[in-house]
Amino acid sequence: MLPLLTLAVAPLLVRAANDWNVACVGNCSYDLPAKSKSSGTVRISGGSHAVSDLTHAGGWTILGCDTVSQAQDIRVLCSTSRCEHLFEGHGAVDTVVRLSESCSSAPFARVASVSVDSNQTIPSNLAATIVSGSSNYTGTVFLVSVDTDFSKANASVTGPITFSLQGVNFPNATAAAPTRRSFGKRNWTSFNDTSTQALSPIVVDDTFPLYSASISCDDMSASISTEFDLDVNMTVALGVTAAGTVIPPEFTEFALFTELDGKVKGSLDLDVSAHGKFTVDSKTLWSTSIGGIDIPGIFSLGPEFAVVGSLDADITSKLKTKLDLSYKAENAVIAIPSSADVGGFSPAEQGLSVSIVPHLTAVGTLTPHLVPTLKLSLSAFSFVDASAYIDLDASAGLSLNLTADADVAATATTKSTTKTATAAAGASATAAATGCVAADAGLSVNVGVKGSLFDLLKESDSDTLWSGDWSLLDQCWDGETGTITSRSRRTDWEPVWIGRRDNSTALSCPTSTELLADVEPIIEEIVDAFEGVNGTTISVR
Incomplete structure (x- = not known):
């Protein structure tokens, strides 16, 4: 964990600190204009x-x-x-x-x-x-x-000429700026209702293709198609407090605060009819700039909100699956440099559905990541540049080995409480199914820095502030007895890391014994082959 900063900066952001009728003699204050979309005050003294x-x-x-x-x-x-x-x-x-x-x-x-x-x-x-x-x-x-x-x-x-500055990314703030002391009490955004309502939520409701490819086989085509359905409604409040000297230019104290409120709902849809191993690494699905804090010549904070998706899969089946990566944030406060006092994240109700074609064996693994990212560009005194990021990495792991004599579907729903997640799973089949399906989901909150800000922020300043994982489903079916069994799985949130393999893709045709009448020809050819992107290639084994 990174060392905590203790900021001895007087609470500011009270309007009219800058009096244009009184001359600055040895010290001075400046407020961002009332018409600004953000609020900020800087004081200098010498x-x-x-x-x-x-x-x-x-x-x-x-x-x-x-x-x-x-x-x-x-x-x-x-x-x-x-x-x-x-x-x-x-x-x-x-x-x-x-x-x-x-x-x-x-x-x-x-x-x-x-x-x-x-x-x-x-x-x-x-x-x-x-x-x-x-x-x-x-x-x-x-x-x-x-x-x-x-x-x-x-x-x-x-x-020496000293300075202190505070700012938030919404207008007309009339309460104290955030400090480490107030951060611990979770009250740094306790501004009046007019101020907080000025923040517009980030809203995304759309479907984004992640990967699509196909190859020609004897008498048929084989393909992979996957996309993310996004439903995001998130409010991002930002605050900064810093101190140092204008002459010589130096920051001696610095902290950046973010408060997140809202939901991220993402569903991965996968349709596979080929034997395939493929990786799509960190594709930006959607991004937008949001309001920052700018005191020109002194300090500037420019934020961007992006949603990044990735996928690692190794599938041997004709398989359709829908896997949710959803969670919510309720007054989740994050600080850079980081603090252990982070919370407010919990999994939303999540679901899993898996279906396979009769007479085929579905074998494989699937690891998607959906990562809303807050990218923060920082500049100070017009010549120091650094950047920071906050990643909300939602991940899942699906492992299946299932054979069906007829259409088979497995479904699961996870409902969350404050610190645990419980799963209720079911399966239906018109004929016997044999095998197992297991799925886990997880969330980690990560922060990091690129560049440096007067040695207060460094490249090495990266942390996983919070992480948890929970089980969606772990069930086995016995085709001979018709019984369904659930294996014991952990439900308490625990740290988890789902690793990724190398960035490669290889598709192959089903074998001749698998070309049964049940396997329908694929209707659509390639939609987006990602040629040359992320090193992705398509080959036939």
Whole structure:
């Protein structure tokens, strides 16, 4: 387990922390605008002349600037004596200044240089606003060159300038930001109803092909076709809290929080009429960007939600099966760096159905994975990039060795409680069936990091935070006696890993003894052969 961070960051996200009528002198706050789709506050603090103000409150009138560029020349008029603060102490260069919302996308910038503008012309209506006689600078027009490259600042001159930031990915948050202390109490998203209702759920209701291929055989075709039916309704709340220094740029404390609410229902449909071994590894079935948190020039969090499917199968049969990989999340809170205090996941009611053609033996194994993934791109100070992910890996394992003299079907349904899952299974056949069917399902919650964020997040920071598995079905049929037996299976959730074989595919035709009248010709040829994808190849043995 990764080490826990203890964040001593004061609770923020209370509106109006940034007062545009009061000049920043040594310290300053900035709130994301109320019209933003997210809420966030950043505070900076340094020596009395290390932090200043390039707004009207600081004695400046903006004559010209770009509303987006973080590196630019801003043309400003010193209109009151308050503007002198920028030049005091170590001087203007490397001072961190607050910018007006009409200049730059960044709330703060470093002063790279200052010069008196060769053009001292100002609009006539502004001339009357100048408070003259109180300063040598009043009435003077300057060109102030700014950027967000805080690493260029001379920290030995400015001294350290600290920051703390908090943010959530929904608007109008008026409660404290998450901290490790509140995370332990599961109350970090205890915002007012207006805030939480602003989050739109992620909704997916569609069918996605996973793999399809066929080969020609004597007097028939042999094929494999598989797809996922998805029904997803999930709300994703995000929060971040961090602290460090702007000069020099460094994060010393960092934590990212996610709260998941909703359901993931996925059903794998498989139709096989060939002898086949195939692997489809990590195919993205669906993805979308969701709202993040962005304080330009300081920190940015860009999330993407994707649903990834994979399958490992080795089947010798004419087989149809439908296997559910479904679960629900109820206020499931996950932190990066990770914490042992993770819960809120449970299996939803799940089902399994298996049917085989009479007179054939269905033998094989099947291991599907359905993995909703939250991908998080992180950037800090415009030059540090990292990414993190949260995987909700639902998996299943099906093993069967079953022979039927007529149509046979096996079904199972699993209903969950808080910590256990119980299975009720049944079978029906118009004639005797002999053999066994066993199926397990599981879920693991995994987090990981790519890149680094000032050594607070590292490539090695990956964990399985939670895992459990449960039995769907384990039954055997005796064709001679007509009895059905259930073998003892574990029902308590336990850690599980269902391994995958190498990424390869090989299909072959049934043998001549299997070409019975019961085996119907396959109607549809290949829909999507995945040629060249994931190294998949098709060959005849």
